[in-house]
Amino acid sequence: MKKIDILAAPFVQEMMNTTANLYRLGWDERNGGNISYLLDEEDVKPFLDLDKVIREIPMIFDASKLAGRYFIVTGSGKYFKNVINAPAENLGIVRVAANGKSLDLLWGLENDAVPTSELPSHFMSHIARLEVDPENRIIMHNHASHLLAMTFTHEMDEKAFTRTLWQMCTECLVVFPEGVSLLPWMVPGTNEIGEATAAKMKETRLVMWPQHGVYGAGKDMDEVFGLIETAEKAAQVYTYVCAQGGVKQTISDADLWRLADAFGLTPREGYLAPRA
Ligand code: 2HA
Ligand code: ZN
Secondary structure, three states, X not given: OOOOXXXXXXXXXXXXXXXXXHHHOOOOOOOOOEEEEEEOHHHHOOOOOOOOOOEEEEOOOOOHHHOOOXXXXXXXXXXXXXXXXXXXXXXXXXXXXXXXXXXXXXXXXXXXXXXOOOHHHHHHHHHHHHHHOOOOOEEEEEOOHHHXXXXXXXXXXXXXXXHHHHHHOOHHHHHOOOOEEEOOOOOOOOHHHHHHHHHHHOOOOEEEEOXXXXXXXXXXXXXXXXXXXXXXXXXXXXXXXXHOOOOOOOOOHHHHHHHHHHXXXXXXXXXXXXXX
């Protein structure tokens, strides 16, 4: 059967538009940032011959829990700025091989490109998120500016960091009631940072890499983008608040409880003072 042009695929369009948007926001300078998006075979089938493997790409970790799964990913060393004008050079569609040790390239990554250098963190995070949320499809990493800056100025304690963000915008508790996780500084691109990120991803969809950037997870592009955008907005407000001389009043824990009740959600246990 004749295949439809892959550039018309909604998931390719989403990757093109989202990378352009992230670049516009200044969170993905040079080759900063990466996205991986889990696809169903049915999503890909109308566009690609699934028996036509362009090349095999080895991996340095075991992804057998994702065997047979399809992903669209950003390429290693590729600039988000360039994706929209050259998607086939900067994006790739891959399938994890049965043994979990290599990828079948089905489209893109032209000129011998390979998937993002952060593939261990992405795939390990997908595995972790799928265990707690079978609907999770996207892992996104970027260098959101104000969140990144906060890892220099704010106490690096998960509860304290989360509470500050919750207090900066009323929306935050509603959008990420489970809070934000923090890693120690680690070398990017390694299995070690992948394992540490994935361990945190079991509890929170946001994980900060200090002096580097943020990881987010979600069911779809709007959810993961909205999640990072909301935390980043709170970090931006925090920056202004500090620049204006610091906090004189904020949202009380009693009010955060009222908010949680109104939206029927459970704030991360122990992060708010017990109800009065
Ligand atoms: O892909 O952002 O963390 C470039 C990076 C590495
Ligand atoms: Zn990065």
